[in-house]
Amino acid sequence: MKNNIFNLLKVFLFFLIITGGGNTITLSAQQSGKRIITGQVIDDENQEPLIGVSVLVVGTTTGTITDFDGNYSVELPAGSKQLQFSYIGYASQTVNVSANVLNIRLKSDTEMLSDVVVIGYGTQRKSDLTGSVTNVSSEDFNTGLVSSPEQLINGKISGVQIMSNSGSPTAGSTIRVRGGASLNASNDPLIVLDGVPLEQGGISGNDGNFLSLINPNDIESMTILKDASSTAIYGSRASNGVIIITTKKGNSDKLKVTFSTTNSIQTRTRMADMLSYDQFVNVVKTQGSAAQQALLGTANTDWNDQVYHNAFGTDNNLSLAGRIAPNWPIRVSVGYYNQDGLLKTDNAERFTGSLSLSPSFFDDHLKLTINAKGSLNKNQFANTSAIWGASTMNPTIPVYSGTDAFGGFTEAITGDGSPVTGGVRNPVGLLEQRDAHSKVVRFIGNFDVDYRLHFFPDLKLHATLGYDYAEGKGSEYVSPEAAQYYTTGGYYYPYGPQKNENRLLTLYANYNKFVDTLNSSFDATVGYDYQYWKSATPATTQMNAAGEIQTQYRTSDQRHVLLSYYGRLNYSYGSRYMLTATVRRDATSRFAQSQRWGTFPSVALGWRVTEESFMKDQQVLSNLKLRASYGVTGQQDGIGNYNYLPVYTISQDGAQGIVGGTPIYTYRPEAYVSDLKWETTTSWNFGFDFGFLKDRITGSLDYYTRKTKDLIATVPAAAGSTFDRNITTNVGNVDSQGIELSLNATPVQTKDLTWDVSFNMTWQKMKVKNLSIVEGGQATNTQVGPAVDGQYVQTLSEGYEPYMFYVYKQLYDEKTGKPIEGVYADLNNDGTINEGDLYRYHSPAPDFIMGLSTSLQWKRWNLGMSFRANIGNYVYNGMAMTTGAFETMSYNAYQLNNLSTSYLETGFQTRQHLSDHYVENASFLKMDNLTLGYNFGEIFKGCNLNVSAMVQNVFCITRYSGVDPEVPNGVDNTFYPRPRTYSLNIGLNF
Numbered sequence: 001m002k003n004n005i006f007n008l009l010k011v012f013l014f015f016l017i018i019t020g021g022g023n024t025i026t027l028s029a030q031q032s033g034k035r036i037i038t039g040q041v042i043d044d045e046n047q048e049p050l051i052g053v054s055v056l057v058v059g060t061t062t063g064t065i066t067d068f069d070g071n072y073s074v075e076l077p078a079g080s081k082q083l084q085f086s087y088i089g090y091a092s093q094t095v096n097v098s099a100n101v102l103n104i105r106l107k108s109d110t111e112m113l114s115d116v117v118v119i120g121y122g123t124q125r126k127s128d129l130t131g132s133v134t135n136v137s138s139e140d141f142n143t144g145l146v147s148s149p150e151q152l153i154n155g156k157i158s159g160v161q162i163m164s165n166s167g168s169p170t171a172g173s174t175i176r177v178r179g180g181a182s183l184n185a186s187n188d189p190l191i192v193l194d195g196v197p198l199e200q201g202g203i204s205g206n207d208g209n210f211l212s213l214i215n216p217n218d219i220e221s222m223t224i225l226k227d228a229s230s231t232a233i234y235g236s237r238a239s240n241g242v243i244i245i246t247t248k249k250g251n252s253d254k255l256k257v258t259f260s261t262t263n264s265i266q267t268r269t270r271m272a273d274m275l276s277y278d279q280f281v282n283v284v285k286t287q288g289s290a291a292q293q294a295l296l297g298t299a300n301t302d303w304n305d306q307v308y309h310n311a312f313g314t315d316n317n318l319s320l321a322g323r324i325a326p327n328w329p330i331r332v333s334v335g336y337y338n339q340d341g342l343l344k345t346d347n348a349e350r351f352t353g354s355l356s357l358s359p360s361f362f363d364d365h366l367k368l369t370i371n372a373k374g375s376l377n378k379n380q381f382a383n384t385s386a387i388w389g390a391s392t393m394n395p396t397i398p399v400y401s402g403t404d405a406f407g408g409f410t411e412a413i414t415g416d417g418s419p420v421t422g423g424v425r426n427p428v429g430l431l432e433q434r435d436a437h438s439k440v441v442r443f444i445g446n447f448d449v450d451y452r453l454h455f456f457p458d459l460k461l462h463a464t465l466g467y468d469y470a471e472g473k474g475s476e477y478v479s480p481e482a483a484q485y486y487t488t489g490g491y492y493y494p495y496g497p498q499k500n501e502n503r504l505l506t507l508y509a510n511y512n513k514f515v516d517t518l519n520s521s522f523d524a525t526v527g528y529d530y531q532y533w534k535s536a537t538p539a540t541t542q543m544n545a546a547g548e549i550q551t552q553y554r555t556s557d558q559r560h561v562l563l564s565y566y567g568r569l570n571y572s573y574g575s576r577y578m579l580t581a582t583v584r585r586d587a588t589s590r591f592a593q594s595q596r597w598g599t600f601p602s603v604a605l606g607w608r609v610t611e612e613s614f615m616k617d618q619q620v621l622s623n624l625k626l627r628a629s630y631g632v633t634g635q636q637d638g639i640g641n642y643n644y645l646p647v648y649t650i651s652q653d654g655a656q657g658i659v660g661g662t663p664i665y666t667y668r669p670e671a672y673v674s675d676l677k678w679e680t681t682t683s684w685n686f687g688f689d690f691g692f693l694k695d696r697i698t699g700s701l702d703y704y705t706r707k708t709k710d711l712i713a714t715v716p717a718a719a720g721s722t723f724d725r726n727i728t729t730n731v732g733n734v735d736s737q738g739i740e741l742s743l744n745a746t747p748v749q750t751k752d753l754t755w756d757v758s759f760n761m762t763w764q765k766m767k768v769k770n771l772s773i774v775e776g777g778q779a780t781n782t783q784v785g786p787a788v789d790g791q792y793v794q795t796l797s798e799g800y801e802p803y804m805f806y807v808y809k810q811l812y813d814e815k816t817g818k819p820i821e822g823v824y825a826d827l828n829n830d831g832t833i834n835e836g837d838l839y840r841y842h843s844p845a846p847d848f849i850m851g852l853s854t855s856l857q858w859k860r861w862n863l864g865m866s867f868r869a870n871i872g873n874y875v876y877n878g879m880a881m882t883t884g885a886f887e888t889m890s891y892n893a894y895q896l897n898n899l900s901t902s903y904l905e906t907g908f909q910t911r912q913h914l915s916d917h918y919v920e921n922a923s924f925l926k927m928d929n930l931t932l933g934y935n936f937g938e939i940f941k942g943c944n945l946n947v948s949a950m951v952q953n954v955f956c957i958t959r960y961s962g963v964d965p966e967v968p969n970g971v972d973n974t975f976y977p978r979p980r981t982y983s984l985n986i987g988l989n990f
Contacts, residue, residue: 035076037102041066041085044105048254050087052326053106054363058082058094065326086364118223118246120192120233121462121508121525121568128572130580130604130627131230132685132702134158134742137221138248140758140853142866143931144950144983145264145313147339147348148212149245150175153222155851155868155928158740158760159702160224160241163966166976169313169339169348170379172202172211174968177226177241178704179736179764179845181681183802184728185712186637189224189241190234194371196446196466196504197237199533200637204498205438205472206377213375213442213470215335215352217260217317220248226740227685227704228631229604233568235584236598236634239681239708247371248321249356250329255322257990266311266979268342269953270963271304272391272879273901280395280898287886295896297396306399307390307427311346311979313339328359342979345431346382350375362454369448374441379474381436388974389427392883394896399428407433411483412895419483420894426483433482438474438496443467446504458513462527466504473497480545490545498537505530508566523570531562554650560641561589578606580629588636592644595677602631604685623691623698628684635679639712643728644676671724679730681708687740699743708734713771732771734802738764754857762849771798786971788878791913793971797840803970804840805876807916808833819917821908841916844970846923847872862948864931870965875922877902877962878973885911902961922965924958933985946987953980 041053049070056063057080066072074083076097083102086092090106116123117135126135134157141152150173154162161176180187191198193214206213223244225231231238275283277300284292319333335352357370401410405417409429412420419425446466453459473496480490508527515522535558542551566584583601609615609624648667656663687702710730741761748755771782785794785803795806808824827837848871855864882888884902886909891897906917933948958965963975 034078035097035100036073037076037083037097037100038071038073039102039104040070041072041087041104041106042070043090044107050090050106052323053085053087056084056086056363058084118221118244119230120225120242120244121506121527121566122510122523124523124570127575127608127623127625128570128578128606129230130570130578130606131225131629132159132227132627132687132700132704132740133223133225133230134160135221135223138219141216141219142929143864143948143985144929144952145262145315145339145981146216147337148173149214149216149219149222150211150243152216152219153224155866156758156760156853157224157851158742158762158849159226159738159764161762161846161849163968164978165968166384167342167978168346168382168384168976169311169341170206170346170381171976175243177224177243178706178738179766181239181706181708181734181736182635182679183711183732183734183768183796184714185635185639185679187240188637189243190231190237192234192242192244193373193444194245194247194446195448195464195506196444196468196502197234197531198444198468199500199502203440203470203472203500203535204496204537205379205474206440212348212350213377213440214245214373214444215317215333215337215350215354215375217315217319217335218247218333218352218354218373219245221246227604227629227702228633228681228683229580229582229602229629229685232582232600232602232631232633233566233584234633235564235566235600236562236586236588236636236678238600239633239635239679247354247356247373248319248331248333249358249369250321250323250331255320258317258319258321258988260317260985260987262313262315262983262985264313264981264983266313266340266342266981268304268308269956269977269980271977272883272963272974273961274391274883274898275901275903277302277395279901279904283899283903284889284896288889291893292890292896295394295894297394297398299396299398301393301395301398303390303393303395303427307344307386307431308342309340309344311340311342313337313981313983315339325359327361327364328357330358331356341382342977343382343384343386343431345380345434347380349378352376365452365454365457367448367450369446369450371448372443372445374443377438377440377442379438379440381438381476383430383434383436384974384976385425386427386430387976389424389430391879391974392424392888392897393427395898396896399426405481406483406486407479407481409433409483412892414894419486420892423483423892423895424897429482430484433479433484434477436474436476438472440470440472442470444469458511460510460512462506462508462510464504464506466502466506468500468502468504470500471497477545485544488544488550489548492543492545492547493540495540496537498535501532501534503532519574521570521572524568526567527565529562529564529566531564532559533561534559558641559589563587574611576608576611578604578608580604580606582631586634590636590639590641590643591676591678592674595644595675598634598678598680600632600634600680602629604629604631620692621690622693622695623689625689627687627689627702630684631682633681633683635681635708635712639676639728643672644674646670646672671727673727673729676712676728677710677730679708679710679712681706683707696749697743697745699741701742702740703738704740705737706735708736711771732798733769734766735769736764736766738762752859756855756857758851758853760851763847764845764849765847766801766845768796768798768800768802771796786969786973788876788971788973789882789911789913793876793878793914794844794969795840800840801843801845803845804843805874805916805919805970806838807841807914807919808837809839809841810912810915810917819906819908819912819915821906821910821912824915838914841919842874844873844875844922846870860935860937862931862933862935864929864933865927866929867925867927869923869925871923873922873965874919874970875960875962875965875967876971877918877920877960878971879962879975881911881913881915881918882973885909887911920960920962922958922960922970924956924960924965926956927954928952930954942990944989946985946989948985948987950983950985951981952983953978 053066165171225242315337317335321331337350352375354373360367409426412423449463475494478491485491511524537556540553568582571579587596607626647670657666685704689700691698711732743759782796783792794803811823850869852867880902884900930951936945
């Protein structure tokens with residue numbers, strides 16, 4: 001039955017082709033004296049006939065196409081001796097005709113396709129690249145339950161650091177390419193999806209994880225552009241690197257159905273190290289006051305067990321790929337993802353769908369591509385304050401009080417029965433008495449037109465229309481009986497819908513020609529981009545549970561435009577010497593007209609040494625290419641849209657001025673700089689690519705430097721110059737440098753056994769060179785970073801790495817080795833301990849970043865492992881500091897709080913906010929993935945089965961005493977633990 005249906009489908013498709021389904025090959029009429037050549041064209045790999053193969057008499061317009069059995073018949077004019085066979089996805093063949101029957105086997109063009117890398121506004125062979133570019137295909141992606149695309153390449157690429165912001169399924173990631181180049185402007189790389197540059201940031205209801213709206217299963221490859229030569233074609237948005245995402249397309253004549261399901265269980269790993277029940281009771285009884293001892297209860301509650309649970313997750317994907325006609329490849333996919341968080345009431349759910357259609361016409365002279373991706377995300381947000389509550393809540397009191405007050409949850413109350421102001425709330429109540437959810441929809445689509453001129457086939461014209469639309473809304477509700485909002489009668493805040501639009505028009509022309517007489521190839525591109533962004537948020541109202549208005553927030557309308565012209569020339573002589581020159585000119589609406597335009601040039605050289613005649617006879621070195629590049633890129637993201645304009649903002653409820661006893665809405669002038677201009681980064685890159693033993697061992701080594709000037713930074717404003725304490729302006733310089741190493745090897749390769757190993761390492765350093773508004777002015781020393789208990793512990797200082805910890809040098813007892821409370825080193829020797837004794841102590845940025853992946857294939861078995869390591873990164877353990885002093889056991893007279901075990905080591909009675917004792921070495925080695933898979937092969941006709949078991953976040957080796965050595969910004973404040981995930985994947989291919 002299946003074969004009959006398939007044959008009928010082939011007949012129908014062939015009928016479409018013959019009656020005008022996209023082919024315009026001229027069918028030759030019979031003429032006397034001409035030979036009729038017949039034959040069959042089949043796939044070389046699976047021996048299947050190929051329908052719709054173009055058969056052309058070389059040097060003429062005479063030709064035909066193969067029928068649904070792969071057969072063809074064509075007349076060969078007198079004097080013609082060659083036929084050309086071509087088919088999308090297969091290597092073309094030109095064959096000398098020596099007989100009247102000619103059967104052909106076409107080979108899949110996978111080798112050629114694997115050598116091609118998607119770059120900005122085009123593609124290029126890996127061997128011809130002159131810049132620092134890394135491509136990761138779907139075969140090398142990280143496996144397991146993957147919620148967001150960036151997690152597919154974590155640990156795979158030198159110079160690229162990807163860190164999930166927390167263990168929540170709704171959390172996003174921080175992505176840094178070569179460490180970033182800015183301070184206050186955005187350090188996020190540009191993300192380009194199928195030619196559409198995406199807007200940075202997020203949207204209401206999905207602020208921290210905008211990329212999660214894209215289904216990772218639809219991604220074919222990810223290319224990372226790192227140096228200025230490769231990124232400068234994107235100009236003003238490329239200072240922090242570019243990640244180009246290419247999604248899967250249809251490319252086969254046969255319908256291919258793929259289904260995969262991954263189901264997982266997530267478990268807790270490391271929790272905050274707090275006193276056990278027995279330790280806590282002992283400390284209270286032996287060191288606490290009588291009033292504190294009276295607050296001990298009779299219960300034994302493990303609060304972590306109450307707020308965390310084992311979390312189930314599932315990710316299911318179905319795709320259909322094939323052709324609806326010979327030149328009409330199509331792929332359709334749907335996906336469903338649902339992941340609970342470790343915290344109860346935390347959940348992310350996603351529905352996705354995608355369509356890719358890429359027909360070609362006029363013998364592939366005209367190619368159209370339609371990509372459409374849609375998603376619906378439904379998020380349920382847990383109250384993460386429960387993490388702090390579970391760590392610090394008194395373990396001797398029960399979860400439930402046995403009364404109806406506060407919903408039945410045990411809470412600290414005053415003598416009149418009201419919740420204690422500022423007290424730690426019952427963490428179970430924080431979760432169960434709050435309902436926060438969102439709904440986010442997103443559509444990303446593009447329509448590409450490629451036309452290779454008939455009369456001048458070396459010239460291709462390209463147009464892209466892109467559209468990215470997202471809409472997010474949600475609400476947060478807290479019961480009026482909840483202690484958290486008891487005094488206000490609950491909390492209700494509906495928000496949105498926020499609507500983000502991103503419109504793109506790209507036009508470019510590409511000339512590609514190999515000139516035999518010059519032994520040279522020329523690839524030139526010139527183009528124009530117009531991109532428009534708009535983000536609109538309606539007025540919203542914060543209320544209590546009864547609907548009484550407490551605060552009103554007004555409408556927001558944010559827009560900006562980027563206009564660009566660009567050109568690039570790739571030149572190659574004899575496949576040995578390569579030159580790439582690029583220039584882009586951008587104009588942004590974020591700057592005044594006099595500062596609007598920026599020019600960003602780059603140039604790169606390459607030399608394939610192994611193509612020289614003196615290298616031909618040696619057998620060891622299979623590839624050696626030297627590269628050098630220079631370029632300038634810009635930055636204007638992450639700074640707001642109107643910082644150069646005098647903007648007045650009307651006050652919100654609760655912030656009015658009082659005139660005659662009546663609240664009056666006032667307009668507040670915002671700080672602005674009329675001549676705000678581009679932040680620019682100048683980069684050098686020197687590197688080489690190598691291969692040994694017929695590329696059994698390959699790799700690359702790069703050294704780069706970057707100098708960023710006219711930093712767009714937020715600094716203290718001069719007194720009386722503005723109504724704001726801080727102002728965003730161009731100030732200072734930052735320099736960085738780094739070394740990147742990548743190695744790939746296949747130590748063992750036999751018929752049944754293959755062992756592959758991949759290693760990458762990055763060393764990088766960044767230094768603030770100047771932060772003075774006036775050149776040569778007084779150096780600034782700005783305390784920055786996340787506040788810990790209201791105090792900042794990091795600084796920006798000239799001559800040092802950004803965000804170093806700014807602390808006192810703790811002194812220790814020589815006999816016991818314990819820190820002496822409140823005793824610090826007098827570093828400036830003035831006899832007084834004050835701010836003059838603060839010093840810069842380590843950085844949260846690692847000196848070295850490493851990644852290791854290995855896979856072992858034996859017959860049908862596959863074992864894979866991946867590791868990551870950071871060396872030289874430090875973390876301020878704010879959790880230990882804020883809970884590691886005896887005073888933190890009682891913030892009020894009605895409640896006891898648990899203590900960090902660090903109290904047993906220090907004996908601190910009061911918090912030591914700026915002690916370097918809490919700055920810990922957070923170097924680590926993590927095993928991210930362990931996978932064991934088995935390929936069952938064809939379990940019945942036409943159906944293949946793959947099964948694999950996976951563990952993610954397998955282990956972490958570190959000296960850091962906190963929950964996790966990887967925390968955003970290097971400051972550990974109540975971190976949501978990353979889970980350990982056990983998954984089973986089943987994949988079916990039809």
